Amino acid sequence: MICPNCGSNMSDKKTRCDRCGTDMTIYRRIYRASNEHYNNGLARAKVRDLSGAIIALKNSLELNKMNTKARNLLGLIYFEMGETVAALSEWVISRHFQPEDNDADEYINKVQSNPTKLDALNQAIKRYNTALTLAKQGSGDLSIIQLKKVVNLNPRFIRAYHLLALLHMQLKDNEKAKKYLSKALKIDVSNTTTLRYLKEINEQEAPSKDPDSNPEAETTGVSAIMPISSYREDKPNIMLFVNLVIGVIIGLAVMAVLVLPTIKKNQSNQNQDTVDYGTISAQLEEKDHTIANLQTDLANQKKQVEELQAQIDNIEIPEDKTGLFDPVFQAVQLYLAELKKSERNRDYDAVADVLLTIEDSKLDNSNVQALLADIRAVAYPEAAKKHYDKGHDLYSAKKYEEALVELKKAMALDPTDEDAVYFIARSYHRMDDKENAALYYNIVITDFSDSDRYSDAKDFLKQVTE
Numbered sequence: 001m002i003c004p005n006c007g008s009n010m011s012d013k014k015t016r017c018d019r020c021g022t023d024m025t026i027y028r029r030i031y032r033a034s035n036e037h038y039n040n041g042l043a044r045a046k047v048r049d050l051s052g053a054i055i056a057l058k059n060s061l062e063l064n065k066m067n068t069k070a071r072n073l074l075g076l077i078y079f080e081m082g083e084t085v086a087a088l089s090e091w092v093i094s095r096h097f098q099p100e101d102n103d104a105d106e107y108i109n110k111v112q113s114n115p116t117k118l119d120a121l122n123q124a125i126k127r128y129n130t131a132l133t134l135a136k137q138g139s140g141d142l143s144i145i146q147l148k149k150v151v152n153l154n155p156r157f158i159r160a161y162h163l164l165a166l167l168h169m170q171l172k173d174n175e176k177a178k179k180y181l182s183k184a185l186k187i188d189v190s191n192t193t194t195l196r197y198l199k200e201i202n203e204q205e206a207p208s209k210d211p212d213s214n215p216e217a218e219t220t221g222v223s224a225i226m227p228i229s230s231y232r233e234d235k236p237n238i239m240l241f242v243n244l245v246i247g248v249i250i251g252l253a254v255m256a257v258l259v260l261p262t263i264k265k266n267q268s269n270q271n272q273d274t275v276d277y278g279t280i281s282a283q284l285e286e287k288d289h290t291i292a293n294l295q296t297d298l299a300n301q302k303k304q305v306e307e308l309q310a311q312i313d314n315i316e317i318p319e320d321k322t323g324l325f326d327p328v329f330q331a332v333q334l335y336l337a338e339l340k341k342s343e344r345n346r347d348y349d350a351v352a353d354v355l356l357t358i359e360d361s362k363l364d365n366s367n368v369q370a371l372l373a374d375i376r377a378v379a380y381p382e383a384a385k386k387h388y389d390k391g392h393d394l395y396s397a398k399k400y401e402e403a404l405v406e407l408k409k410a411m412a413l414d415p416t417d418e419d420a421v422y423f424i425a426r427s428y429h430r431m432d433d434k435e436n437a438a439l440y441y442n443i444v445i446t447d448f449s450d451s452d453r454y455s456d457a458k459d460f461l462k463q464v465t466e
Contacts, residue, residue, distance in 0.1 A: 034064035050188040068094045082157030084121045124154035140167045174201045327358050352383035384413035400427040418448035434464035
């Protein structure tokens with residue numbers, strides 16, 4: 001379990017963090033409730049109750065936003081429902097909270113590694129937005145044409161099926177509406193929008209199936225009883241020919257008004273889809289912005305290197321003390337090498353180790369001492385924190401001798417860190433070395449009387465001195 005206050009790893013059985021002393025009772029209840037909602041969402045997702053799973057997973061994330069399992073599953077459900085942007089957003093947030101050993105990396109890579117599929121999903125979203133605009137403008141036929149292409153590009157886009165069903169319901173074509181709603185229902189069995197549309201269709205069809213509310217039912221029954229003569233006089237009917245001519249004329253008019261403009265518009269849309277200049281322009285702007293940031297970082301690093309080089313050039317080394325300055329130049333070279341790396345990849349351990357071997361009293365040069373002070377101000381805190389974290393982990397693993405090595409390095413680099421001194425004393429205490437344990441407990445009591453470790457150190461000191 002990870003402490004929410006200091007971020008250190010701790011045993012699931014402990015009720016208080018060893019590092020910062022935070023009470024974990026309430027946090028455990030919250031984490032447990034979050035995991036229960038996650039398990040509920042997982043169970044619902046397995047039976048394709050995707051809407052119910054989304055509600056459960058959102059409740060889980062409200063309790064623990066860093067529950068990456070719940071966030072990854074929520075992204076998978078969004079992707080299953082055709083919501084690609086929402087799915088990628090959840091996976092990116094999950095990767096932010098857990099950069100390593102995260103399944104979200106695999107999901108993102110699978111989507112990005114197939115440019116053809118990614119482009120198809122992108123085109124589906126664009127066409128859906130176009131269809132929605134056309135539907136709002138009253139162009140239902142054109143909207144249906146666009147939506148059919150959408151479901152071909154992304155067969156699991158539930159919102160597209162809903163809009164198709166709604167447009168067919170508006171055209172009184174309930175059979176086709178039912179067909180699209182049944183496809184949506186196979187993806188998400190409890191989607192409230194799908195169930196509401198189906199209920200609306202059933203309510204529309206119910207009156208036509210009720211004999212009491214259908215006045216034509218009586219007429220049909222009477223006509224079935226009345227005898228019908230089998231003799232009919234053949235008469236020339238010119239209206240058939242007239243209706244045929246009128247139908248042909250109407251068909252040509254419909255083709256001229258609706259079909260031909262639609263074909264031309266589809267051709268223009270295909271040409272626009274082939275080269276999406278807006279997307280390319282946005283990508284180029286993003287790359288230019290990234291390049292500008294990298295150039296700024298590079299300029300800052302060069303400036304730091306030039307300043308350090310200027311300080312080195314101003315150093316005058318006496319001929320009889322050249323050997324004393326070798327560790328100085330070694331530390332500077334290591335420090336410059338780290339500056340050339342990105343900030344997240346820098347490691348000042350080696351720099352700190354060399355700096356610890358240098359005795360400033362033997363270097364009677366103010367420029368050298370100022371240079372070393374600047375490097376120490378950067379390297380020591382970073383290295384001290386790393387050694388302390390490693391020492392604390394070894395202490396938690398009951399490897400007390402190895403923990404002492406790391407914790408003493410942390411204390412040497414940062415003597416103001418009471419936690420390092422405290423766990424040195426605890427390590428000696430665990431090893432039953434009461435003399436050294438009492439020594440470091442006294443340091444905590446004397447030098448850090450206002451810290452959280454004071455009362456614990458005082459109690460443990462009594463144990464080793466009795």
